[in-house]
Amino acid sequence: MFITFALITLLGALGMLLQKNVVVAGLCMVAAFFGVAGLFVLLANPVAAALQIIVYTGAIMVLVLFVIMMLNSHEEEAGAARPVQRWLSLALIAVLAFAAVKLVLASAGLNALAVKGAEMPQAMTLQKVGTTLFADHLLGFEVAGLVLLAAMIGAVALTKRNL
Amino acid sequence: MRGYASILLLILVAVALPIIILNLSRLLRPSWPSAAKYATYECGIVTTNEAREKFSVRYYLVAVMFLVFDVETVFLMPWAIQMKELAVFGFIELGLFLFLLLFGYGYIWSKGALTWE
Amino acid sequence: MTGFAQGLLDALLKDTHLITPQLFLMVTATLMLWPGDLFFHRNEKHKWAPITLVILAVTAALIGRTPDGEGFSRMFRMDGLTRGFQMLCVLGTAATVALSVKLLNGLKQQTVEYYALILFSLSGMLFLCGASDLISMYFSLELMAICIYILVAYLRERSTSVEAGVKYFLLGAFSSGILVYGISLLYGAAGGTTTNLADLNRALALTPTTSNLLVFSGVLMVLMGMAFKVAAVPFHMWSPDAYEGAPTPITMFMATAPKAAALAAFLRVFGAGLHGVSSEWVLPLCYIAGASMILGNVTAVKQESMKRLLAYSSIAHVGYMLLGVLSGDPRAGAQAVWLYMLIYIVMNTGAFAVVIYLQGKGEGERIEDFKGLGRKHPVLAFAMMIFLLSLAGIPPLAGFFGKFYLFKLAIEQGFVTLTTIALLTSAVGAYYYLGVVAQMYFREPDGEPAAPMGATSVFVVTVACALVLVATACGPWLVDWAAKITWV
Numbered sequence: 001m002f003i004t005f006a007l008i009t010l011l012g013a014l015g016m017l018l019q020k021n022v023v024v025a026g027l028c029m030v031a032a033f034f035g036v037a038g039l040f041v042l043l044a045n046p047v048a049a050a051l052q053i054i055v056y057t058g059a060i061m062v063l064v065l066f067v068i069m070m071l072n073s074h075e076e077e078a079g080a081a082r083p084v085q086r087w088l089s090l091a092l093i094a095v096l097a098f099a100a101v102k103l104v105l106a107s108a109g110l111n112a113l114a115v116k117g118a119e120m121p122q123a124m125t126l127q128k129v130g131t132t133l134f135a136d137h138l139l140g141f142e143v144a145g146l147v148l149l150a151a152m153i154g155a156v157a158l159t160k161r162n163l
Numbered sequence: 164m165r166g167y168a169s170i171l172l173l174i175l176v177a178v179a180l181p182i183i184i185l186n187l188s189r190l191l192r193p194s195w196p197s198a199a200k201y202a203t204y205e206c207g208i209v210t211t212n213e214a215r216e217k218f219s220v221r222y223y224l225v226a227v228m229f230l231v232f233d234v235e236t237v238f239l240m241p242w243a244i245q246m247k248e249l250a251v252f253g254f255i256e257l258g259l260f261l262f263l264l265l266f267g268y269g270y271i272w273s274k275g276a277l278t279w280e
Numbered sequence: 281m282t283g284f285a286q287g288l289l290d291a292l293l294k295d296t297h298l299i300t301p302q303l304f305l306m307v308t309a310t311l312m313l314w315p316g317d318l319f320f321h322r323n324e325k326h327k328w329a330p331i332t333l334v335i336l337a338v339t340a341a342l343i344g345r346t347p348d349g350e351g352f353s354r355m356f357r358m359d360g361l362t363r364g365f366q367m368l369c370v371l372g373t374a375a376t377v378a379l380s381v382k383l384l385n386g387l388k389q390q391t392v393e394y395y396a397l398i399l400f401s402l403s404g405m406l407f408l409c410g411a412s413d414l415i416s417m418y419f420s421l422e423l424m425a426i427c428i429y430i431l432v433a434y435l436r437e438r439s440t441s442v443e444a445g446v447k448y449f450l451l452g453a454f455s456s457g458i459l460v461y462g463i464s465l466l467y468g469a470a471g472g473t474t475t476n477l478a479d480l481n482r483a484l485a486l487t488p489t490t491s492n493l494l495v496f497s498g499v500l501m502v503l504m505g506m507a508f509k510v511a512a513v514p515f516h517m518w519s520p521d522a523y524e525g526a527p528t529p530i531t532m533f534m535a536t537a538p539k540a541a542a543l544a545a546f547l548r549v550f551g552a553g554l555h556g557v558s559s560e561w562v563l564p565l566c567y568i569a570g571a572s573m574i575l576g577n578v579t580a581v582k583q584e585s586m587k588r589l590l591a592y593s594s595i596a597h598v599g600y601m602l603l604g605v606l607s608g609d610p611r612a613g614a615q616a617v618w619l620y621m622l623i624y625i626v627m628n629t630g631a632f633a634v635v636i637y638l639q640g641k642g643e644g645e646r647i648e649d650f651k652g653l654g655r656k657h658p659v660l661a662f663a664m665m666i667f668l669l670s671l672a673g674i675p676p677l678a679g680f681f682g683k684f685y686l687f688k689l690a691i692e693q694g695f696v697t698l699t700t701i702a703l704l705t706s707a708v709g710a711y712y713y714l715g716v717v718a719q720m721y722f723r724e725p726d727g728e729p730a731a732p733m734g735a736t737s738v739f740v741v742t743v744a745c746a747l748v749l750v751a752t753a754c755g756p757w758l759v760d761w762a763a764k765i766t767w768v
Contacts, residue, residue, distance in 0.1 A: 041167060051237055059233040066226045069218040103493050130245030133238075134253050135288055136353040139299075141238065141256065143407060143419045145263040146306060147426060148231045150400045152267040153313065154430035155227040156276050157393040159220055250285035252292065263310070270314045 002042055009035030022068045029064065033057045045124040224276055228268075235264050295351030298358050298410075301342040301366065302403045308335050309399035317392040325390035329381040332395045336374045336402075343367060343406070348766075354476050355416040360767040361552075362410035364618045365544035368625055369405040372536030373398060375629040375744075378736050379636050380529040387435065394434060398533070401427035405541035412553075414463045414475040414502070417545055421459070421509060424538055425452055431533070432526040444525025451508070451518045459505025465498030477553035485556030492560075499560045502549065503568070509542040510598045511591075513571040523591035528639060531587055532632035535594045536625045543601055543617055552610040552768045565606055570701050572599030577705040581712045586635050586645050589712065590628070593671060596709060597624055600683065600702055603690040614767040616689045619759065620682035623670070623751060627679055630667040630744030634660060637737040650716055652725025661720045663745040670748050672713040673706050678751035685759060 012032030019025040033056045040049035133141055203210045242249070242257050249256075271277060296303070312328065320327060343366045350357040377398060384390045404423030411417035429452060433445025467475055470483035484495055504515060511519035523531045550561060576596030583589040597620075604617035637660065638653075639645055654661040670679035683706065690699045751758060 047241075054237055055234060059230040063226050063230060066218060066222055070220060070223070099497075103497060106493050126241050126244045130241030130249070133241055134245065134249055134256055137355070137415065138256055138288075138292070139352040139355045139407075140415055140419045142259055142263075143404075143416075143423055144238070145260040146400065146403070147419070147423050148234060149263045149267040149310070150397065150423065150427050150430075151227065152231055152271060153393055153397060153400075154426065155224055156271055156274055157391065157397070157430060158433060158436055159223050160274060160276050248284055249288070252285040252289040255289075255292075266310055266314065273314055273318070 002039070005035045005038035005042065007035075008032070009039065022071075023065075026061070026065055026068055030057050030061055033061070044122070047124050047126055047129050221279065224271075228271070231264070231267070235261075291351075295349075295356075298346060298349055298351045298356055299407075300346055301339045302406045304342055305335070305339055305399050305403040305406070309396045309403070312392055312399070313396050320392070325392060326381055326385055328390070328392050328395045329377055332377045332399065333374060335399065336370055336377065339402075339406075340367060340370045343370065350412065352416075353413075354478075355413045356407065356410045357412035358410055360765040361544060361547060361614050361618075364614075364765065364767070365409040365540050365621070366406050368540040368618070368621055369402060369409065369537045371622075372533065372540060372625050372629070373402045375536065375625070375633075375740060376529050376533040378740050379532060379629075379633055380527075381736050383527065383529060383636060383639070389435060394431070397427045397431055401431070402537065405537055408541040409544040411545060412477055412548065414466065414477065414480070414549070417549065418456075418460060418463060421542075421545070422456065424541060425456070425509070428530075428534060428538060431530045432522055434530065435527050438525075440525040441527065442525075444522045447525075448518050448522040455505050455508035455515065458501050458508075462498050462501025462503075462505060465494055465501065469494040469498055477549060481554050481556040484554065495557055496560045499554065499557060500564060503561055503564055506542065506546055506549065507568055510539055510546065511595055512568045512598050512602065513575045513595060514568075516572070516575070516595050519595060520588045520591040523594075524585055524587045528587065528632065528636050528645070531590075532629065532636075535590065535628050535632070539594070539598065540621050540625065543598075543605070543621060546602070546605045547610065547614050547617060551605050551607070551613045555608070555610070558608070562606060565602060566695070566698055569599045569602035569606065570698055572596060572602065573702055573705040574599075577708040577712075581708065581715075583712075584646055584648070586647050586650070586716075589647065589716075590631065590635075593709065593713075594628070596705065597671075599705075600686055603686050603695065603698065603702065606695060606698075607689050607693045609689075609693070611767045612689055615762050615765070616682075616686045618767075619762050620686050623678045623682040623748075626744050626747045626751070627667045627670045630663060630741055630748065631671065633737050633740040633744060634664045634667070637741065647716055647719060650719045651723040652720070654721040656725055660741065663741050664720065665717050666745055666748055668713040668717055670752075672710040674710060676752055676755075678748045678755060681751070681755040681759065 009032050012028045012030070012035055015028035016025045016032060019028055033052060037049040037052040037057075040046070040052055238260065239257070242253055246253060312331070343363055346358055346363070348359050377395065380394070384394065401424050404420050404425075404427065407420035408417065408424055411420050429445055429449040432448050433442050435441040463475065466480060466484065469487055470480050474480055474483065487495055508515040508518075519534075523534065526534065550558075550565065554561065572595050576592045576594075576599055580589050580592035580596065583592060601617050601620055601624075604613040604620070607613035607616070635645060638649060650664075653664070666677065670677040673679045673683040675684075683702075687699050687702060690702070
């Protein structure tokens with residue numbers, strides 16, 4: 001199951017990067033988002049999975065597709081101008097990927113897992129989210145409202161013809 | 164994981180259905196293509212331009228509003244579930260949050276950003 | 281009502297007084313947008329500037345009256361550090377608002393949104409100064425930054441402004457992602473129970489050596505995300521472009537208030553917070569500080585635009601201030617950085633006010649435009665000279681005190697190589713600041729004098745110049761006074 005979702009995520013992300021047609025690339029991104037949602041379910045966090053689908057595949061994708069439609073670039077992009085940069089970035093990615101794998105293999109959690117064997121984590125529920133969100137993170141919650149308000153004002157300030 | 168079997172089934176059916184329908188019809192239908200049949204509107208209306216038309220920037224505001232209120236519902240969900248337990252406290256807190264957002268809505272309205280100019 | 285909710289309500293009522301300044305800003309800014317804006321006709325929006333200044337004055341008074349304490353599940357902490365840097369943020373914001381009036385009038389771009397966004401951004405900064413938890417640090421950082429992205433792109437008819445906004449936004453969003461990733465790694469490394477800085481520090485110090493790599497990458501990513509916000513090398517790429525393209529008052533805003541808030545967060549997270557794992561971040565931070573000093577100062581030499589020059593110089597100044605973060609003594613570090621930041625804000629405000637004064641209708645910000653200023657506007661040129669010499673840190677001006685104090689601290693803490701770099705690059709810095717002074721006094725003016733503008737700008741220049749001179753005169757007294765504050 002994990003492999004399936006991981007593959008969906010990875011292929012979606014790769015497809016998004018390699019696809020020349022922006023609309024198809026956008027749809028690949030949706031696939032990647034769905035894969036991530038599946039991974040959240042496997043991590044016993046259905047709340048995060050639902051949010052992933054509502055916010056990312058719902059709202060964020062609307063904005064992304066909107067931008068694609070607005071720019072409406074039919075011309076396919078030319079390849080990278082400087083191959084040196086491409087090679088450099090590939091090398092950097094290889095180093096980062098190597099470091100990430102090493103990080104996971106070296107982590108204390110994995111060692112503990114090898115000794116004790118896997119145990120199912122307690123599922124995250126909306127009740128728990130509600131309690132922590134409204135009790136411990138109340139300040140963050142209100143500031144999030146403020147951020148959303150600022151975003152709305154910004155959208156008006158940047159696009160409205162006559163303020 | 165058991166609770167997710169039905170969701171998985173739903174996804175599988177949703178993916179399989181169009182594949183089955185399209186392929187089935189491909190197998191069953193007769194196929195004699197001609198130029199007229201490949202036109203966008205088979206009924207005879209001549210296409211004038213592409214369907215991928217440039218969107219107006221005015222949609223942007225709508226898209227952002229949708230995003231903002233979408234995120235707002237996400238915050239409402241845990242509150243609705245914990246409503247009894249949080250009682251007045253949660254009500255005050257959420258009231259403030261909703262006030263900020265509804266205020267933003269009122270602001271956009273009063274600016275006339277909702278009218279199509 | 282359940283006991284649970286009653287307890288929460290009591291805690292809320294008990295803690296609210298800690299954030300009265302922010303609440304006040306929130307309420308007034310929203311009221312300004314609606315219904316406040318309905319009372320002003322389209323061409324009297326400039327009246328919002330004095331109202332904003334009054335709001336800022338009240339905010340400053342409220343900050344002064346807020347008692348020490350910690351609250352909101354230990355998300356926000358009010359102490360000397362918070363209060364001191366909050367005051368600096370208000371100071372920088374007030375200067376920005378005062379300088380905005382004429383420029384926006386000239387461009388016919390006066391709106392209430394401009395001032396409201398500045399106030400929203402300020403409330404984010406006030407939260408950031410007191411954030412004692414990585415989560416609260418992150419969201420206050422976002423509130424501050426989102427408003428600034430919009431403000432940078434505020435002159436949307438001008439392509440440079442929009443370009444600067446987009447560049448800043450994309451890189452800023454990317455760096456926020458890195459910051460959050462780093463926070464989540466630290467959260468995981470500490471056992472997935474807390475993001476509170478004090479608890480995190482305790483938990484991370486106890487982690488077994490096998491998970492060192494995890495802690496290291498987490499700390500490094502948090503460091504990267506925050507270094508981006510203060511524009512330290514190598515995360516400075518956005519700053520010259522954003523500084524150049526933004527409306528000049530916003531450039532000044534970015535160089536002062538958010539920088540003060542981000543440095544407060546730096547002091548709190550690294551100086552006071554994660555000292556238990558200081559072995560992980562001291563060396564990278566040393567490199568960042570050193571690179572900022574060298575690259576900032578050396579690149580500034582070749583700049584032709586005054587705004588870009590000030591951008592690179594602010595990168596260099598951040599490099600100096602990071603010395604204070606590095607110091608193992610959070611109290612002395614906070615005091616030194618605060619003092620430096622205070623003086624830096626005043627000098628920078630003055631220098632930008634002169635640029636805005638000369639700018640006329642938004643053009644003419646090249647260094648060449650300062651040619652012969654000493655003859656055209658002797659008083660203005662004198663003030664500019666004071667600011668530039670002070671920025672260069674030439675004794676006995678105020679800028680020297682800040683630097684001296686900071687470098688002394690760094691030497692005491694054993695950062696000899698870094699302090700040597702700082703001293704050498706200060707000399708390079710003096711070269712380009714003096715280059716501008718030479719333009720003003722030793723070159724003949726040519727062409728029409730640019731249409732100077734703004735009584736407010738003159739006022740700001742006068743006040744800033746007076747403050748620099750006063751600070752010069754009472755530098756030691758200022759240091760003594762700052763030492764009396766309980767910082768952390």
